[in-house]
Every structure is written in C-alpha cells, then in structure tokens.
Amino acid sequence: MSSHRRDLAFAALTLALFLAVTFVFPGFAAPRNLAGLLDDTAILIMLALGQMLVILVRGIDLSIAANLALCGMIAAVFDRAWPGMGAGPVLALTLVCGGALGAFNGLLVWKLRLPPIVVTLGTMSIFRGAIYLLSKGAWVNENEMSRGFLAFPRIEFLGLTLLSWLALAVAAVFVIAMRRSRVARDLYAAGGNPEAANYLGIDAGRMQFIAYTICGAIAGVCGYLWVARFAVAYTDIALGFELSVIAACLIGGVAIAGGVGSAVGVVLGCLFIGIIRSSLPLVGISAFWQMFINGVVILVAVLLSARQREFKRTILEVRA
C-alpha cells in the first residue's frame, strides 16, 4: 500500500527535522522539553484525528475550533455554577455537547446533501456567536474555576501530563481502529467511492454523519481540556485553530478528495507542526511566523499529493 510508504517517508522527514533541530540545540531533545512538546501538541493530535475522519468521507469541518470554544465555555460555565463536581461530569457534558454540535453538521450534510464547506462555514459563526450569548461577552477566569476542573489535564503520571496520555490513548485507538474496525473500513469505502460503497450496502451519507459526530465529540472534550489548560474561557479562544488542524491532516497525507489517509500519518503531521512551532523561538523567529509556515507547508503538501493523483488518473481524465 502506497500510504504505508508515504507514512514511512514522512516519518523519516519528521525525524530528520527533529535531529536537525537537536543538532543545533542539544537541549531540544531533553526529556522535559519533549514532554512539553507532546503536551503542547496533544490537543492538535486529537482534533486532527477527528478531522481526518471527516475529510476521509469527502467532508471538511471548518467549525471544529468554534465547537471547541463553545464546549470550552459550556464547561467553564457549568463548573462555575456547580464547582467541585470534578472532571468526570464536565468530560461527559462536553463529549455530549460536542457530539451534538458535530451531529448537527452531519445531519445537514447527510439528509439535505448540503456542501460541507458551506455548512461548517455557517455553523462556525453560529457557534462563535452562541459563545457570546452564553457568556454575555465576559471572560471566565482562573479564579472562577474549581481546583479539580483545572487540575485534571495537568496531573503528571510517569513524567507526562494526563493531557499527553489522553492524546496518546486516542492516537493508539485510532491507529488500531482505522486498520481493524468495520466502521473505519466503511468510512474509507464511502470516501473512496460513494457509489460503489452504496452497492455494498454502505450508506455514504450515514458514514459522513458518523464522522462529523465523532469529530464533534472530540472537539467538545478538547474544549474542556483547552480551557482547563490555559485557565481562561472567552469568545475567541482557538480562533483560526481549524486551519492548523486541517494543515496537520493535509501534511499527514489525508487527501481532500476523500478515501485516503492514515492515523499514523496524521499524528506525524501534528508532531511535524509541533516541532516547527517549538523550535521557532529557539531559532529566534517570532511566533507570528507560525501561520505563514503552516501555509507554506499546506501548499507544498497539497501540491505534492495533487501530482501523485495525476499520475494515476491521467488516463481517465481529459487534460483540461
């Protein structure tokens, strides 16, 4: 399978980038620094895996960061109203809320066959507006959050934060499930060729709905983790983060045309972005360059994958 070869080549590239940074700055490979890198990238990894499912079935979720922000605010407001409930109820609440928001996207795409980009562009601004209505424009600050609420993602276990462990667990589930589970197989089939999948009894629209719902649920939980980690909730948290998430997917080899992509590739894509992001200050480049670099990396990745596709399909397509 060519996607395995791509993952291997990309792993080599990511490793090369890591070694290059370590060569110039030996401190970069220190265990503490690496743990910090993983902690910084953890939320991106989880979101990108959710986004991968949506892109696999020929969708796109531009509302993922707005969903995160809305569920983060819901978590913060819930904790302010009933402090001391601990992380459990908040996790469950954000999972359900995020899943519901994702399912709303999914229903519009599935039942009404609306174009995913228009639907999620619309829900993106609806969700952001809803945060404002919920919070009345005010911030929820650290001193209004309960201790258990704040502590959950930061608990350290074997040198890594619980947030990092959570990302590793989600990544492991995805790597195994995307290879072994029936849902994943159906997702690949529905994205690769919806008509053919239909003849096999796979409802491509229903698979889109499932992908959006899972993606939304992940975004919801990440909303709580984000708010607890940064200890603040307001309307504009994670503004524009959907672009980093999509960038990670595209860099990781997920094809926007659907049906192609692997969990390993996506996790590598996130690490690639994470390494660049955490080495920028070392090289003395301002953090404001991050977005520009993301843009360059996205374009290089999509240009390369567009060329690959061309070799396969030239016989079938007219050269326009």
Place this chain on the structure above:
Amino acid sequence: MRPANLLRWESMLAVVLVVEFIVFSTISPYFLSVDTLSDATFNFTERAIVALPLALLIIAGEIDISVAAIIALASVAMGLGSAQGMGTAGIAAVGLGTGLLAGCINGALVTLGRVPSIVATIGTMTLFRGAAYAVLGDRVLKDYPESFAIFGQGYFAGPISIELALFALFAISFGVFLHRTRWGRTIFAIGANPVASRFAGVAVNRYRFALFALTGLFSGLAAILLTSRLGSTRPSIAQGWELEIISMVILGGVSVWGGKGSILGVVLAAVVFGLVTFGLGLMNIPGIVMSIFTGTLLILVVAVPALVNRR
C-alpha cells in the same frame, strides 16, 4: 424553468428588501433619511465589490476562501509602501498589484498545480494571513497620507460615496459581462460541465486562472477602500469577511455547485445583507451576535432549495 426560478429568487430578495425598509423605518425614525442611508451603504460596498468577481468564480464551479486574507495582505503591503513615503497613487497601485499577484498564485495552484480550489485557497488563506502577521506582528500601520482617505471617505456626488459609485459601476459592468457576452456564457458552461466545455474547445484553465486573478485584483481594490476608510492596518483586518462575502454570493442565488446565478441577485443580496447588519447595529446588537444571523442565513439559503427539491 431555470430563468423563471431565478426571477422568482430575485423578486423574493426584492420583497425582503422592501420589508427591511418598512421594519427599520418603523423602528428608527432616523432610518429613512438620506444621511443614514448613505452611511448604511458603507456596510456592504467593500464586501460587495469582492462578491462580484467571486460570483463569477463560483458560477464557474470554483471557490476562493482566501479573499479576506488577500485584503489583509494588500493592506499590509500598502501600509509598508506608505511608511516608505509613497504617494496616494503609488499606495493604491501597491494594493491592486498585491491583490492581483495573490489572485494569480491561487489561479496557478488550481490550474498548473491541479489542486482543488477549496484546498488551494485554504492554504493561501493561511499563507497570506500568515504573511500579514509575520510582517506586522502586533504593530499597527497608520501613517497614510491625508489624500489617501479619499477612496474610503470621499463622496462622488452629493450623498453618493466613491465606494458606492465604484460598486454601481462594477455591478453594471459585471452584469453586462456575465449575461451579455460570449465570455459570460462560457463561464456558465464551465460551471455546468467543465469536461464537456473542454471537449467543446473552451480553454477552461485559462478562464479559471483569469477569474482567480480578477477576484484577487478586486480584493486588492477592497483593501484600498477599507484601509482608506479606517486609516489604519492591523494584520487582523477584514477577519472573517470571507464568510460574509461568500454568504452574499450564495444568498444572491448563485449555486454552490456552479453553473447558475445572476449579478442582479448578488447585488440585491449585498444590499439586503448590508441593511440587515446596519439595522441590527441601530438596535445595538453586537457584531458577534450578527454572526449567528449570518451563519444561519448561509445555511438556510442552501438548505431551503434542497428541501424544496426533495419533494
């Protein structure tokens, strides 16, 4: 069937417009004055000027979501030019040039690079906005010459601003171009079926490239108007405008699947949209709440025809 449908869509928009006028003039006694209405036009002219070429692009079956990022990049370029001591004409040329260049990059990615336009423009949106942040950081550029204010704050005749006059001029030009020329018919053909158009001898990629370049150029023009009106540039300028501009086009009856739409619809939608935001502003409703309205409208506009066609 199709023209009748479109006519119905446009007359619906006209009805909405009349209702808006009635509602807002009952809510606020100041609404129906020449000054207020003149002020209200600033709410949509800049966006609507980008909506015109974008409508052509969407009719041709493509999309450009980097328009707002192009505005930001062009604005930053103009700010830097101004800081170098450029005159008003030079600054305007920099704005148009940056927009055109950015549009050509989009066009090249889609035609030469064969990247789907959604992905290509998500990439360039990140790239252009990223470049604006990279260059400017958290700084603000506001050393514009006094005469530069003419574009966004000047009046053409009486209460008609230069922005409104430009929009009217371009709306008519685009309307004639799309509905009365061979090139316009070809754009519809490309959107309806690119492969068949290619077989019919249409240089599809040349059209695509030209439309992306045109959209970039008009984003540059919008950047001139907006920067001139605000008198300052931040990298976050025009944040989220791509949503509002695309909403205008789709609300105007242009099909997201390509091949259908009219300039009259887009113009009506732009005015409807501008008046709603202005009216909500009159009622002191904050911008972020308006985004709920924008998003809902965008989804409704594509959902309603889908629901009707299902029956």
